[in-house]
Amino acid sequence: GENVEQHPSTLSVQEGDSAVIKCTYSDSASNYFPWYKQELGKRPQLIIDIRSNVGEKKDQRIAVTLNKTAKHFSLHITETQPEDSAVYFCAAISPGGYNKLIFGAGTRLAVHP
Amino acid sequence: DTGVSQDPRHKITKRGQNVTFRCDPISEHNRLYWYRQTLGQGPEFLTYFQNEAQLEKSRLLSDRFSAERPKGSFSTLEIQRTEQGDSAMYLCASSFPVSSGNTIYFGEGSWLTVV
Numbered sequence: 287g288e289n290v291e292q293h294p295s296t297l298s299v300q301e302g303d304s305a306v307i308k309c310t311y312s313d314s315a316s317n318y319f320p321w322y323k324q325e326l327g328k329r330p331q332l333i334i335d336i337r338s339n340v341g342e343k344k345d346q347r348i349a350v351t352l353n354k355t356a357k358h359f360s361l362h363i364t365e366t367q368p369e370d371s372a373v374y375f376c377a378a379i380s381p382g383g384y385n386k387l388i389f390g391a392g393t394r395l396a397v398h399p
Numbered sequence: 400d401t402g403v404s405q406d407p408r409h410k411i412t413k414r415g416q417n418v419t420f421r422c423d424p425i426s427e428h429n430r431l432y433w434y435r436q437t438l439g440q441g442p443e444f445l446t447y448f449q450n451e452a453q454l455e456k457s458r459l460l461s462d463r464f465s466a467e468r469p470k471g472s473f474s475t476l477e478i479q480r481t482e483q484g485d486s487a488m489y490l491c492a493s494s495f496p497v498s499s500g501n502t503i504y505f506g507e508g509s510w511l512t513v514v
Binding site for chain 2: 332375391
């Protein structure tokens with residue numbers, strides 16, 4: 287089955303700096319890669335996603351890149367703000383798995399003013 | 400429509416008791432998922448429904464766990480004879496088919512503490 291690994295587990299940056307979180311997946315058939323932001327005690331919220339027919343997607347300060355050959359995808363946050371502080375999860379879906387999301391272990395991002 | 404709703408939000412129970420959680424998905428979403436999340440970990444898949452049919456169950460779902468979606472709308476997750484290791488947040492999510500360009504939305508979760 288699909289396995290998703292995520293790095294780093296914690297990330298500390300200064301306000302205004304960029305943050306990059308990386309994930310690798312094992313199932314080459316996976317075709318959908320969402321990123322979720324989770325604040326303490328709250329639901330995971332979708333912030334951006336990418337499908338396997340594109341290599342990059344951008345939404346304001348957030349971008350995601352996908353390298354299908356290497357089976358990895360990354361989240362890029364530019365001009366970080368304190369409100370970006372949260373746990374970020376990457377996930378992958380493989381077509382044979384009834385569209386169930388397989389999550390990485392999460393990255394705790396701290397943005398210091 | 401305010402999204403996926405779950406009830407109760409918090410439950411404290413004594414070991415050995417049964418608990419039931421309810422999930423109301425986004426209206427007309429035909430796919431419904433249950434996940435479990437413990438502190439410091441990512442959500443782990445438990446089970447999946449397409450309409451009223453339970454199509455997949457994780458090995459994490461022991462015999463003490465049962466889920467239903469009787470009319471293809473709301474779902475319940477029951478844990479019998481709870482154990483301390485069952486303490487976690489139980490997340491419900493729903494979607495239309497992801498392959499059709501749809502996304503999966505999560506509820507706020509039901510926190511279970513077994514004492």
